[in-house]
Amino acid sequence: MTSDKAISEHYLHGYLLQAIRASIKKLGKTIDNISIEDLAPVDEFHIGGRLATENLLNQLSFSEKHHILDVGCGLGGAARFVADKYNNHVTGIDLTEEYVEAGKSLCAWVNLDKKVFLQQGSATAMPFQDELFDGGYMLHVGMNIEDKELLFREIFRVLRQGSSFGVYDVMRINEGDLTYPVPWATEKSTSRLATPNQYRQALNDAGFEVSKENNRRDFALDFFRKVLEKTEASGGPPPLGLHTLMKESTSIKIKNMIGNITADYIAPVEIIAHKN
Numbered sequence: 001m002t003s004d005k006a007i008s009e010h011y012l013h014g015y016l017l018q019a020i021r022a023s024i025k026k027l028g029k030t031i032d033n034i035s036i037e038d039l040a041p042v043d044e045f046h047i048g049g050r051l052a053t054e055n056l057l058n059q060l061s062f063s064e065k066h067h068i069l070d071v072g073c074g075l076g077g078a079a080r081f082v083a084d085k086y087n088n089h090v091t092g093i094d095l096t097e098e099y100v101e102a103g104k105s106l107c108a109w110v111n112l113d114k115k116v117f118l119q120q121g122s123a124t125a126m127p128f129q130d131e132l133f134d135g136g137y138m139l140h141v142g143m144n145i146e147d148k149e150l151l152f153r154e155i156f157r158v159l160r161q162g163s164s165f166g167v168y169d170v171m172r173i174n175e176g177d178l179t180y181p182v183p184w185a186t187e188k189s190t191s192r193l194a195t196p197n198q199y200r201q202a203l204n205d206a207g208f209e210v211s212k213e214n215n216r217r218d219f220a221l222d223f224f225r226k227v228l229e230k231t232e233a234s235g236g237p238p239p240l241g242l243h244t245l246m247k248e249s250t251s252i253k254i255k256n257m258i259g260n261i262t263a264d265y266i267a268p269v270e271i272i273a274h275k276n
């Protein structure tokens with residue numbers, strides 16, 4: 001079993017906040033005028049970034065009155081976007097301390113620190129009371145979590161009746177040897193992929209009702225193609241981007257993702273579930 005420590009070590013950057021500050025300077029901005037749109041290329045760490053978040057949110061019934069849970073929030077980019085869009089409160093939890101600490105600074109820079117609360121912890125044992133949240137989502141997190149049923153039971157516990165919950169994870173579509181490294185794992189032994197059916201089963205067993213499932217393969221390939229085209233046209237990556245997080249391993253991870261998705265071994269998939 002992959003330990004929580006091994007997962008947060010996989011994501012550990014070492015000097016992430018400094019790297020983001022340096023990139024903001026390169027953008028010609030400061031921490032006083034940086035916007036959530038400027039930060040999106042680095043703080044939405046999933047295939048398709050902000051566009052993918054919006055697509056998932058359009059299928060969930062979040063509103064101004066809701067307190068929303070972001071499971072595995074990373075730097076909290078989606079959490080800030082949700083709090084800003086719905087003018088509500090969002091709590092994010094993530095295993096990687098460095099992401100949470102950097103994320104708190106980002107919340108303060110864009111004046112969302114009274115609406116977005118980020119905290120370190122595990123999604124499989126959350127320090128939250130039962131039925132605290134009115135809805136939630138999880139973006140590219142389950143690939144690190146072996147026991148999906150435990151995960152979804154824990155999420156079910158902290159959601160109120162009537163909540164909708166959106167999953168957008170990379171899932172196993174067909175058998176076949178993946179090429180590593182990929183963004184969530186350096187090698188096979190630390191990857192915890194599951195099929196859409198396994199997700200649905202785990203969600204159902206936890207008490208959720210699943211209403212929708214969308215395979216986002218074409219969207220993903222289009223996203224990666226655009227990232228490569230932009231990088232080539234500008235002679236390198238933009239100041240803020242996925243390379244700010246993944247450093248020198250970025251290009252090999254993107255190349256492997258394109259290969260693995262093109263082979264139809266994996267794809268990002270959305271699943272919409274409800275606690276009725």
Ligand SMILES: C[S@@+](CC[C@H](N)C(=O)[O-])C[C@H]1O[C@@H](n2cnc3c(N)ncnc32)[C@H](O)[C@@H]1O
Nearest residue numbers: 044045046072073074094095096122123139144
């Ligand atoms: C690919 S990143 C996605 C981050 C964020 N959801 C986003 O889309 O920007 C995966 C995140 O899942 C977190 N994670 C993995 N296993 C976790 C667990 N058991 N509990 C909480 N967070 C976890 C990692 O620390 C990492 O920040």
